[in-house]
Amino acid sequence: MNTQNQHLDVFAIITNRIIEQLEKQVIPWRKPWIEGGHPQNLFNKRPYSGINTWLLGSLGYAQNYFLTFKQLKAVGASVKKGEKGTMVVFWKKLPPEQTSEDTEQQSAKTVLRYYYVFNIAQIDHLPEVVNIPYPVHPISQIGACEEIIEVMPHCPVITHGKQAAFYDPLKDRINMPKQGSFDSVASYYGTLFHELIHSTGHQSRLNRKEIVEPSKYGSEPYxxxxxxxxxxxxxxxxxxxxxxDEFDNSVAYIKGWIDKLRSDKRIIVYASGQAQRATDYILNVQLNAKESIEEAETAETQ
Known part of the structure; x- marks a missing residue:
């Protein structure tokens, strides 16, 4: 049976949830989930992607393992009284005959779908196997950062000249202040990662409209x-x-994003999807090489 509620405004639900956190001075996509591990399915250990990564990771659970209702029932487990699932979303391609003008679409042939998952802390009677600590990254943080840069296909030239961090799409070049100019190594690499994401929009990479067609400061594309x-x-x-942890967390900054989200309920889902594709490109993940966990899990709920 299809559990999708055609009248449910998924964009509004996700956006309102994020606005609620922003109003509490919490920026959910910045909340680290390192200790709890990357949000993933308990049984197959496949990671969630896109906006689901930080929507699940920002919930604050000790271990970021999740299950669908059907999966937990299959092993004789049950949801604890009073606990509610968390919405997971993904884009699903539709046959041409199923598309319509009033469909909530990212493009002409995709539609936003959703289902719910439960963290293991919300579930009773799970097998003992759940008590597995999340593996720690085996190499140093600096080594991991350098490894990310090294594996990026067609990486742009990175220079250390001007005392400003920026990506120049015309020259396809990133400029960074020298590492010693930053308060910490983490701050340096965090800033460099920001510029690397911008660079994935170059026409020779992901050909992202917002980079290929530069827009004015403060505009929607910007x-x-x-x-x-x-x-x-x-x-x-x-x-x-x-x-x-050296991001701008000012009241004005947070209010700016609240205003943006209220004016366009789709922006956060769209930007998160683009961020995932950019990250996959940098990490040299083969896009569309296999079915996403979101697509696989939703098939179980229908």
Whole structure:
């Protein structure tokens, strides 16, 4: 049976949840989930992606292992009284005959789908296997950061000249202040990751409209690209095992994002998806090489 509620505004639900956190001075995509591990399915250990990574990671659980309702029932487990699932979303391709003008679409042939998952802390009677500590990254943080840069295909030239960090799409070049100019190594790499995400938009890489067609400061395309770069940098920080805690957390900054999200309920889902694709490119992950965990799990709920 299909459990999708056609009248449920998924964009609004996700966006309102994020706004609630921002109003509490919490920026969810920056909240590190290193200790709890990358959010993943308990049984197959496949990681969640896109916006689901930090929506699940920001919940604050000791271990970021999750299950669908069908999966937990299959092993004789049950949801603890009063506990509720967390919405997971993904884009699903539709046959041409199923698309329509009023469909909540990312493109002409995709639609936003959702289902719910439960953290192991919300479940009773699970097998003892759940008490497995999340593995620690085997190499140093600096080594992990350098490894990320080394594996990026067609990496842009990185120079250390001007005392400003920026990506120049015309020259396809990143400029960074010297590492000694930063308060910490984590701050240096966190900033570099931000610029690397921008560089993935170059026409020779992912050909992202917001980079190929530069827009004015403060415009919607500009905001989308900045949010893409910030979320993508947070993804890479997590992969490297670093915590870059020198972000702008000012009231004005947070209010700015609240206003953006309220004016466009789709921006956060869209930017998160772009950030995931940019991260996959940098990490040299083969895109579309296999079905995503979100697609696989939702099939179980229908």
């Amino acid at each position: 905001s989308i690209e900045e949010l893409t770069a910030e979320i993508g940098a947070c993804y890479l920080n997590s992969v490297a095992g670093i915590i870059h």
